[in-house]
Amino acid sequence: MIKQKEKALIFEMSRPGRAAYDLPDCDVPETKLEELIPSHLIRQTPAELPEVSELDLMRHYTELSNRNHGIDSGFYPLGSCTMKYNPKINEDVARYPGFAKIHPYQSEETVQGALEVLYNLQTELAEITGMDEVTLQPAAGAQGEWSALMMIRAYHESRGENRTKVIVPDSAHGTNPASAAVAGLDTITIPSDEHGLVDVEELKKAVGPDTAALMLTNPNTLGLFEEHIVEIAKVVHEAGGLLYYDGANANAILGITRPGDMGFDVVHLNLHKTFTGPHGGGGPGAGPVGVKKILAPFLPRPQVVKVGDHFKLNHDIPQSIGRVKAFFGNFGILLRAFVYIRSNGPDGLLKVSQDAVLNANYMMRKLQPYFDLPYDRVCKHEFVLSGRRQKKLGVRTLDIAKRLLDFGFHPPTIYFPLIVEECMMIEPTETESKETLDAFINTMIQIAKEAEESPEIVLEAPHDTVVSRLDEVSAARKPILRYTPNHEASANPSNKETVKA
Amino acid sequence: MNFRYLPMTEEDQKEMLQFLGISSVDELFADIPDEIKLNRRLQIPEALSEPEAVKYFSRLAKKNVNSDDYIYFLGAGIYDHYIPSTVNHVISRSEFYTAYTPYQPEISQGELQAIFEFQTMICELTGMDAANSSMYDGPTALAEAANLACGVTRKKKVVISKAVHPQSRAILQVNANGQGYDVVEVDIKNGLTDLEALDQAVDQDTAAVIVQYPNFLGSIEDLAAIEKIAHKHKGLFVVSSNPLSLGVLKPPGEFAADIVVGEAQPFGIPMQFGGPSCGYFAVRNKYMRKIPGRIVGQTTDEDGKRGFVLTLQAREQHIRREKATSNICSNQALNALAASVAMTALGKRGVQEVAIQNIQKAHYAKQAINQLEGYEVVFDAPTFNEFVIKAPKPVSEINSALLKRGIVGGYDLGRDYKELSQHILLAVTEARTKEEIDLLVQGLGEI
Numbered sequence A: 001m002i003k004q005k006e007k008a009l010i011f012e013m014s015r016p017g018r019a020a021y022d023l024p025d026c027d028v029p030e031t032k033l034e035e036l037i038p039s040h041l042i043r044q045t046p047a048e049l050p051e052v053s054e055l056d057l058m059r060h061y062t063e064l065s066n067r068n069h070g071i072d073s074g075f076y077p078l079g080s081c082t083m084k085y086n087p088k089i090n091e092d093v094a095r096y097p098g099f100a101k102i103h104p105y106q107s108e109e110t111v112q113g114a115l116e117v118l119y120n121l122q123t124e125l126a127e128i129t130g131m132d133e134v135t136l137q138p139a140a141g142a143q144g145e146w147s148a149l150m151m152i153r154a155y156h157e158s159r160g161e162n163r164t165k166v167i168v169p170d171s172a173h174g175t176n177p178a179s180a181a182v183a184g185l186d187t188i189t190i191p192s193d194e195h196g197l198v199d200v201e202e203l204k205k206a207v208g209p210d211t212a213a214l215m216l217t218n219p220n221t222l223g224l225f226e227e228h229i230v231e232i233a234k235v236v237h238e239a240g241g242l243l244y245y246d247g248a249n250a251n252a253i254l255g256i257t258r259p260g261d262m263g264f265d266v267v268h269l270n271l272h273k274t275f276t277g278p279h280g281g282g283g284p285g286a287g288p289v290g291v292k293k294i295l296a297p298f299l300p301r302p303q304v305v306k307v308g309d310h311f312k313l314n315h316d317i318p319q320s321i322g323r324v325k326a327f328f329g330n331f332g333i334l335l336r337a338f339v340y341i342r343s344n345g346p347d348g349l350l351k352v353s354q355d356a357v358l359n360a361n362y363m364m365r366k367l368q369p370y371f372d373l374p375y376d377r378v379c380k381h382e383f384v385l386s387g388r389r390q391k392k393l394g395v396r397t398l399d400i401a402k403r404l405l406d407f408g409f410h411p412p413t414i415y416f417p418l419i420v421e422e423c424m425m426i427e428p429t430e431t432e433s434k435e436t437l438d439a440f441i442n443t444m445i446q447i448a449k450e451a452e453e454s455p456e457i458v459l460e461a462p463h464d465t466v467v468s469r470l471d472e473v474s475a476a477r478k479p480i481l482r483y484t485p486n487h488e489a490s491a492n493p494s495n496k497e498t499v500k501a
Numbered sequence B: 001m002n003f004r005y006l007p008m009t010e011e012d013q014k015e016m017l018q019f020l021g022i023s024s025v026d027e028l029f030a031d032i033p034d035e036i037k038l039n040r041r042l043q044i045p046e047a048l049s050e051p052e053a054v055k056y057f058s059r060l061a062k063k064n065v066n067s068d069d070y071i072y073f074l075g076a077g078i079y080d081h082y083i084p085s086t087v088n089h090v091i092s093r094s095e096f097y098t099a100y101t102p103y104q105p106e107i108s109q110g111e112l113q114a115i116f117e118f119q120t121m122i123c124e125l126t127g128m129d130a131a132n133s134s135m136y137d138g139p140t141a142l143a144e145a146a147n148l149a150c151g152v153t154r155k156k157k158v159v160i161s162k163a164v165h166p167q168s169r170a171i172l173q174v175n176a177n178g179q180g181y182d183v184v185e186v187d188i189k190n191g192l193t194d195l196e197a198l199d200q201a202v203d204q205d206t207a208a209v210i211v212q213y214p215n216f217l218g219s220i221e222d223l224a225a226i227e228k229i230a231h232k233h234k235g236l237f238v239v240s241s242n243p244l245s246l247g248v249l250k251p252p253g254e255f256a257a258d259i260v261v262g263e264a265q266p267f268g269i270p271m272q273f274g275g276p277s278c279g280y281f282a283v284r285n286k287y288m289r290k291i292p293g294r295i296v297g298q299t300t301d302e303d304g305k306r307g308f309v310l311t312l313q314a315r316e317q318h319i320r321r322e323k324a325t326s327n328i329c330s331n332q333a334l335n336a337l338a339a340s341v342a343m344t345a346l347g348k349r350g351v352q353e354v355a356i357q358n359i360q361k362a363h364y365a366k367q368a369i370n371q372l373e374g375y376e377v378v379f380d381a382p383t384f385n386e387f388v389i390k391a392p393k394p395v396s397e398i399n400s401a402l403l404k405r406g407i408v409g410g411y412d413l414g415r416d417y418k419e420l421s422q423h424i425l426l427a428v429t430e431a432r433t434k435e436e437i438d439l440l441v442q443g444l445g446e447i
């Protein structure tokens, strides 16, 4: 094993006098800064940003990129995140000057192409989800959830009803209850039944005159389709509540079934997942929300509309909840998703879901003999395993995840959903070849064997990464959240230059 | 037609189905009740091959007036700036853009370190102690700051200047409706927050005072005076700031701001019709454990080597769930990376130089327009790269005429401020040349 060196921070590479930019000289007559800005508002101590040459800069970030695993680097079966291949044409299109170099406040007639993209995307997402209207404003799934809950609140209030409770299953993603809290609503968590599905009896007990909505992910975060969805919808609707679809996991249903047809009133999609955003190392995403007619009056302002051949912005939505995100949402991500939808068409999207589901079932059954399968039934785009059996041997799911790193695989999502002990949530996606699936399966089987025969190999993993396991406890106890230069320099402010006017 | 993103061959499919002991993929969907199956094709346009898609999208893109062909004086929150070529090359490295949140630090040190550096740069520019890894955008960051302030002070009123971006105020209002606090807006006087009115609005119940620096009208608020009012009743002082301006302006941290938020778009992020951009969020140490969103911290590995991890996660939605004070999960990491690269490229001297060129060029334009018959610079407050002029005609008329001359004119303030109809907010960045400014001035004069 080669010992890797510590990577310098960009600040540590800095040398006074170097630069990686080049501006023309100021070509207008200059006025003294002091004459333009009151002296007490002028910066005296410059910000300590790095000073490096252009090559230093590129080497630095290239080295950082080499210390990062993306989908293009290798398999990334991170459950609930849909780490599928990110098409390159999407990146190209997003960089066309006509899309990248346009301003959100340009007059409508100068951005007809951009508005056309938004309008068509709204329309096509409405068809894909079975909804009547779509807003593209939310920047990510969580913001979509919150926007939708604000609409649900406004809907109930408009009917003079005081409904403040949001029901979520215990398998729900953390953003569901958190979004409810930020929308000023209370969460009721209901347990899943032994099949990993909503316990309809528990749901019946939880609903009532205070029910604002049930938030449901379907397929749920265990990768299982809520087969009682029609009854669930009935229970919620009869109690006067609305049905919310967390569509972060839509990769199993494209062209097969639609939230609108399942009885949902509102849905958010994570375009950075199902529709190849990409994920950007954590974002930006896009979290459009589709609604049935009853919620349309409450959509955020403005909506893109088509009048004749013309695309316009409609601000006249009197009952709108208002604005949730600046301008038109994450346009660049919306555009990429639109390119993806157009590149696939109806047959492509259907095959996406079919292949994703077949891949997941294949892996699940191949791994079943070696790991505990808590829910032994057909799965959708993902499935969960439990590391219970390995835990008894002293090897935890975290160790298995770290061991996978030695083989160049990104581990699955671990310890989520919370209801499965030592959980591993595996989502292969449709863009991986059978050879890749088999290679991962074989590695998992090997790790299961290692856990029995030579657990230290697993416990000491990873062996080949640029750093070994990191001390997260100290990181949180004594947080170091920024670089601070060595103290001689900073302790003596008189050493610092002042801003040159 | 090939589905080039789908590697499954008929042979693969056959083998997998055989292994599963089923005869068709449809059987894997048997758990979906028939009554809710779609049973028809999606009614969306047929697939485009790659060459067809290129053609289709090029044609759509060409329908948009863009800054390659037109001269932009439009700002109001999103700006046309110099973007070093390095930025696009770095963010196009797919190890960065095809990764997700760095949950597995051993294989995500690149992203984690880049974000740690981003946090440091934001702290340096704002003069604050700690920053997070990004927010959706400046306006949503501002709303989260208000939420935080109400949370820690347990007070239910937020006072915000009308000289804060109208969209920030609109988003704040939706947040306030959700969380159940009141928003009080304070009037503008001579392009700046009316300090007397502010003083009257702030009281014991005030959780936060929020101003923008430079403000929406381009004027540079006197943070020293505002800070005194903000802290009088123990509310938090929240400043939304264009980080580029902080190359020259004294940072809000030096005015005892408690939270500084803003939009990092001026650093390396194209206008992109307003998004994705990159919000930032910085605080004094006291509020470090209240910051929304992801934070990267430094630590060591088993061999004592420096490394980076996501930290203070006990704040976040996946741990706190219904007790969380923010729901943000995915953020704008790739744009934080873009901003970092741009801040690195500019470096210590570059941010000053760019900021100064913005001031000089905007000042030159302001003076020149002020001399034009019928136009008037209405506020005498100091400005950064934007300023307000009163025009002799409706703004839409002026902008249509400018467009014919290849110029995208300024923002029509009448949209948000009744008293400012026929007033234009013009932005002049370092990307404008003297020649371009002169064309604008000439154009305005001839309209």
Ligand SMILES: Cc1ncc(COP(=O)(O)O)c(C=O)c1O
Pocket: A080, A081, A140, A141, A142, A143, A173, A175, A176, A217, A221, A246, A248, A249, A270, A285, A287, B328, B329, B330
């Ligand atoms: C099931 C589910 N819901 C909601 C979210 C939140 O989406 P985002 O991270 O885009 O805010 C996620 C992803 O993180 C998810 O997997």
